[in-house]
Amino acid sequence: MKKFLEYVAEDIISKYGTDLSRIAVVFPNKRASLFLNELLAKQAGHPIWSPAYITISEFFNQHSKLTIGDSIKLICDIHKSFTECTGIDETLDHFYGWGQMLISDFDDIDKNMADASQVFRNVKNLHELDDISYLDDEQKKILKRFFSNFTDDNNSELKKRFMQLWCHLEDIYNNFRVRLKHQGIAYEGMMYREVASDPAIDYRYDTYIFIGFNVIQKVEQQVFMRLYKEKKARFYWDFDKYYMQKKQSGILINEAGHYISRYLDKYPNELDCSNDAIYDNLHKPKEITYISATTENIQARYINTWLKENERYKYGRNTAIVLCDEALLSTAIHCIPEEVESVNITTGYPLFQTSISSFVLQLLDLRINGYSSGKGTFRTKHVMQILSHPYAQYVSGQSTTIKEKLANERIYNPTPAILSQDKGLSTLFRSPDNNQPLTQWLLDVIRTIADKCGTTEKDQLTQESLFRMYTLCNRMNELVKSGDLNVDIITLQKLIVQIINSTSIPFHGEPAEGIQIMGILETRNLDFDHILILSCNEGNMPKGINDSSFIPYSIRKANGLTTIDNKVAIYAYYFYNLIQRATDVTIAYNCSTENGHTGEMSRFMLQLMIESNAKIRRVSLQAGQQMEFSHAPIIAKDKNIRQALDEIGYLSPTSINRYMRCPLQFYYNNVAQITEPEEDMDEMSNRIFGNVFHNASEILYKQLMDKDGSITRDSINYAIKHKELIGRIVDMAFTKVIFEGKSNKKIEYNGLQLINREVIIRYIGRLLEIDLQLTPFKINNVEASAYTDITIYTSLGERKLRIGGRIDRLDQIYDKNTACTRLRIIDYKTGRYTMKKINTIDEIFKMPIEAGKHADYFLQTMLYAMIIRHDKDYNPESLPVSPALLFIQHTSEEGYDPTISIGKERIIDISDFEDEFTERLLNIITEIFEPKIPFKPTEDKSICEYCPYHSLCGR
Incomplete structure (x- = not known):
């Protein structure tokens, strides 16, 4: 079908010849100018003096001093x-x-x-x-x-x-x-x-040709009328009789023609309005298909199929993909089939979706939240995030080295001097200076990246995103330096984020070549034979009408300002104008009501169904895939795994409990030796908190003990009275556990660490109050090692193994209730737990471990108690040994006794349960090493929620 601009080109050449040097062609936007220029040259058949091509915005700019x-x-x-x-x-x-x-x-x-x-x-x-x-x-x-x-x-x-x-x-x-x-x-x-109000303006061209306008603002109307009266203006209108029809009352049947119908009398059309070949095309036969899809991405993926159907991709620039939701662009680009040789993209790529955007946001977070101006140090967490970003390698070749140094040497709160290993890192971790704005620092970092990317990175999108981000930050920097943008650093950060989110990267290319991918606004004045419109939902077409204004609707309407009604009419024109000369139209919409979608097709699609005589085919777009539920693997103990098991010579209670929780988790950790992710020491996980508490209690009790390990009432009272002593000891524990003894100067706590320090001091005080009731008693050892050798028998024969671990505290007390002296294996617990009763030994070894019963705690402390019961070094007098779990947060309960119970019976001596416990324990350990029993995933899927290996097993 002949296109609108072809008719325009023919008419211009017939009326003005081939010397168009004194003519300016004015379009609503730039895109159509290259198409028209090509058509003019083609129509003339030989070289011509081209007219000037300008947009309406450029027209006003040319005639203003502002x-x-x-x-x-x-x-x-x-x-x-x-x-x-x-x-x-x-x-x-x-x-x-x-x-x-x-x-x-x-x-x-x-x-x-x-x-x-x-x-x-x-x-x-x-x-x-x-x-x-x-x-x-x-x-x-x-x-x-x-x-x-x-x-x-x-x-x-x-x-x-x-x-x-x-x-x-x-x-x-x-x-x-x-x-x-x-x-x-x-x-x-x-x-x-x-410009519109200045009668003295001398317009530079002899003739202005205005092509393809729809809505004309009053300022434009005033200029158009002046030029028309001076016989300097000509007008070409693009419309269809379908939406220009009027009812008997004179009201238009369709709002798409609302504006053009007003202007035709004032600004006469250069083309013949009665020519049906130009202006009566919506009634002509078309293949129209409506497609409902359940997601946005399914629509984008359909691009591949649609272009291949009937070999639409071979039609090049006569084929267009129009995105009503321009957020689909990144997905759409990746769905272009290999057969397509060239693509032209008009709509912009969101800047916030690029790597440089994420890096800049991390830089802002580093400067705002990751730097202590009082201490002159950075927070390790924020530094590690920066060094882990892909762009860090462009800043410095030492980024990986300094990252490993911070991790291996456990350097916390590093200073700029520690981080500045070369010029790039010195720029990246420059100490903030009030005389140098944040924006200047961002510019220096981006320039450093761009210098390296210019020689190593050939990806155009990367280079364009760097340029756009640099331009944005440079403009902000100029405003800061000029005093126009005089705000604090927090406000500046928020403004930069807002601007990044609203900025797009324009694509460059030859508009007249290849498959056209564009937003709805870029389609003006252009006609295509094959059109795919994506995400044509109510809210996208017409675009979600934002009527936010300080001027209420009623006042706007009374004074002739733009209202919602005007915006709907504008988008109606875009929709019908886009499809009026096409012969093959496919329109897809999201029928899902999830994630904020209404599931409604555009009102214009409904109008076309009801008001037109077009035969519309309706189909549903299915993903063509069924949801696959991943199944955790079952690992058979083949030759390699048996060899790995043979290399395990020691098992801790933690490892045994891990197997009972989930055999597959044991395999990943103990056999495959895949380590769990490192914890962020700044965040004070429960494990780190517990380690600091354990270390502080060890230091404290070593200071309170006499030479024989005795703890007296006076020594505990002294510690309770002198809280500064406890504070110093907790600081020592923090230095050892978190800072690994690297710091010889005063510790610089972050806010979370400071809060946890106070909690640990309170916990230590509570522990002292509990122990005061036991005095005098004796602490035989703290952080003592307790191991024993065992023998198991698998289908491959005898196997020897060492089991055990470290005891938090081994003490000796006189039990008034039993009138005897006994040893206690104390395991400190700093968390808040609701302990369920363990009624039998079998419950301790039940697989998987039942959530909330904490049977793993029982296994650990009972194993240690059993080992100590027979260790002549720790228990030369063969005293009864009791396993105990001391929950610090429960010690305020009246008559609190940490000794664990099986059913209603407190375990005064582990010997009473030793045989049964040992039998069950050996059975579990035998199962671990038995070649015929594979490593299976746990049946309790609630365990998977917090498992560090859930992404590996795929459950």
């Missing part, structure tokens, strides 16, 4: 005007959205040539409107209906605040315009209005 201000700069300036006029001290980051809304309102007022004073009239008496003679009856009716909502009976605080701001809008408007004019800049509407 320049369009940078968007960030405009927000900064309107914030100053806002503060000056209202006296409201609002931070710039909070004001940012308000500023965008205000500029949008002012822009709309100016483009529609509205009387700003009238729009922002200060209505002091909401019951009466003074001097409304300039309003017609309909406008008066609309305004009174609006102000009736602001009577004294319905005057909420929110409305009070709105009215306070609304009353100053005219002041802000005037102040802002004066402020901008002094600087020689303007927002778009301000510039347009100035």
